[in-house]
Structure formats: structure tokens, C-alpha cells
Amino acid sequence: MANESEKNSDKSEETEKTTVGSESTNGGDSETEEIEIVQPSAVLFAEQQVLIQSLKKELDESKNKIGELQNSIRRLAADFDNYKKWVAKERQTVERTATESLIKKLLDIYESLEKAAADEKELAAGKEFKEGIKLIYKEFSRILKSEGLEPINAVGANLDVCKHEVLMQMVNNDVPENTILQEIQKGYLLNSLVLRPAKVVVSQKLQNEEALDTENSKNQEEVKGE
Structure with missing residues (x-):
């Protein structure tokens, strides 16, 4: 029984190893060398597995970066929307303030025109009235230009x-x-x-x-x- 087990063991080893004969240079005796040959398919499979794992890692990293970029874009979009609202509000405030300031400066001229239009004596004078209107218009233009x-x-x-x-x-x-x-x-x-x-x-x-x-x-x- 022991001999049969040893024979089976020898046969299994023969499936994994190849016997190569070589001649000795000293007397012609032959020597036997056992060389273990690894199947090429096993090497390729191992390399492919390493490559696949590397690609999976890169893919996961890319997905994480894309997620971070998407979050950044959403934050920027929200910030920009808030900025537009703030600009619109500030513009309304500036326009209102500028309008109020301009109207205040124009009130004196408006009242002068109103008085001149209501003064019948100035209307009758004709020439003086026209000169007065010219002066008022000149002042009007100066203020508007200064604005x-x-x-x-x-x-x-x-x-x-x-x-x-x-x-x-x-x-x-x-x-x-x-x-x-x-x-x-x-x-x-x-x-x-x-x-x-x-x-x-x-x-x-x-x-x-x-x-x-x-x-x-x-x-x-x-x-x-x-």
C-alpha cells in the first residue's frame, strides 16, 4: 500500500514538472534536471487581476472627485444666485437714493419755474421772461451734468x-x-x-x-x- 501511495505521489509530481535530459561533459554520463514550468495563462490572469484592481481604484477615485466637483458647482450656483439677489437689491437702493438726491436738487429749479410761470408781470414783460427761462435752463443743465x-x-x-x-x-x-x-x-x-x-x-x-x-x-x- 505504501508503495502505491509513493507511486501516485510520483505521478502527481510528474504532471507539474518536466524531466530534461542532458549529457555530462566528463565521461558521457547523463544527468536528469527537473525544471518547474509555470503555465503562461496563470501569469496573465494574475497580471489582469492586478490591472483590474488598479482600474477599479482609479474609477472609484474619479467618482469621488466628480462628486466633489458637483457639490462645489452646486455651492457656487447657490452663492451666485444669492449674489445676484444682493446686487439687485443694492441696485434698487442706489437708484432710489440717486433719484431722491437728484429730485432734491431739482426742486429749487422747479419752484423757480413755477413762480416764473405764475408771475403775470414777468409774462407781460416778454423779453425778461425769456432771459429768466434761459438762466433757469442753464442752471438746470449744470446740475444734471454734475450728476x-x-x-x-x-x-x-x-x-x-x-x-x-x-x-x-x-x-x-x-x-x-x-x-x-x-x-x-x-x-x-x-x-x-x-x-x-x-x-x-x-x-x-x-x-x-x-x-x-x-x-x-x-x-x-x-x-x-x-
Whole structure:
């Protein structure tokens, strides 16, 4: 029985090892070397497992980073929304304060105009009344300018949609298209910001001469109507 067990053990070892014969250089005796050969598939499998684990780790780290970025974006969006609300509130406060300050400065001029309009003697004088109105207007203009008010350039300028409101187009082949030809209502800037856009008429090109007169006549009538 013991011999059979040893034989079975020898057979199992033979499945794991390969016997390689070699000749001895000293006398020709043969020697047997046992070399253990590891199956290539086992090595590849081990390497693949290591690679898979590494990729899983990188994937988990990437997911964590994405989650952190998403949280940061949500926080930034909430902060930006709060900032917009704060800016809107501050703007209302500034506008209200500026309006109150401007009205206070204009009250004296308004009252002067009111007194002049109610004074029948000044009305009868004519010339003196006109001079008085000019002085009041001059003072009015000075205060408005000191507050940062300035007129918007219009006629002859190129159309700027931020500063000009187009009421109509008029055919004119003598100037570049969208050149301002006429100012219907003056526009103003307050501290370099548009307080009221200028209402204007701009040029446009015409395809043929016959439509030129018709288009201009129509637009001129509309301007007169304004």
C-alpha cells in the first residue's frame, strides 16, 4: 500500500514538472534536471487581476472627485444666485437714493419755474421772461451734468443697439447702412450708463431706384407723424 501511495505521489509530481535530459561533459554520463514550468495563462490572469484592481481604484477615485466637483458647482450656483439677489437689491437702493438726491436738487429749479410761470408781470414783460427761462435752463443743465448726465451722440453716428432705439429705416445710398440719419428723441447717459436710449432713424440700402422714392416718401410721412 505504501508503495502505491509513493507511486501516485510520483505521478502527481510528474504532471507539474518536466524531466530534461542532458549529457555530462566528463565521461558521457547523463544527468536528469527537473525544471518547474509555470503555465503562461496563470501569469496573465494574475497580471489582469492586478490591472483590474488598479482600474477599479482609479474609477472609484474619479467618482469621488466628480462628486466633489458637483457639490462645489452646486455651492457656487447657490452663492451666485444669492449674489445676484444682493446686487439687485443694492441696485434698487442706489437708484432710489440717486433719484431722491437728484429730485432734491431739482426742486429749487422747479419752484423757480413755477413762480416764473405764475408771475403775470414777468409774462407781460416778454423779453425778461425769456432771459429768466434761459438762466433757469442753464442752471438746470449744470446740475444734471454734475450728476453725470450727458447726451448720447446720434445723427451721423453708426447704430449702437445699446444706445439707440431704431424707430424706422430710411433708404439712403450715400452713407453706409445703419448710419443714423435723424434723431426723433434725444437719449442720455447717466454716469456712462444708458439712462434713456436715443430714438432714431437709420439708413438702409435699396435694391432698385424705383423703390427709392416710394420708400423715402413713406418714411418721411411717418417721421412727420411722430
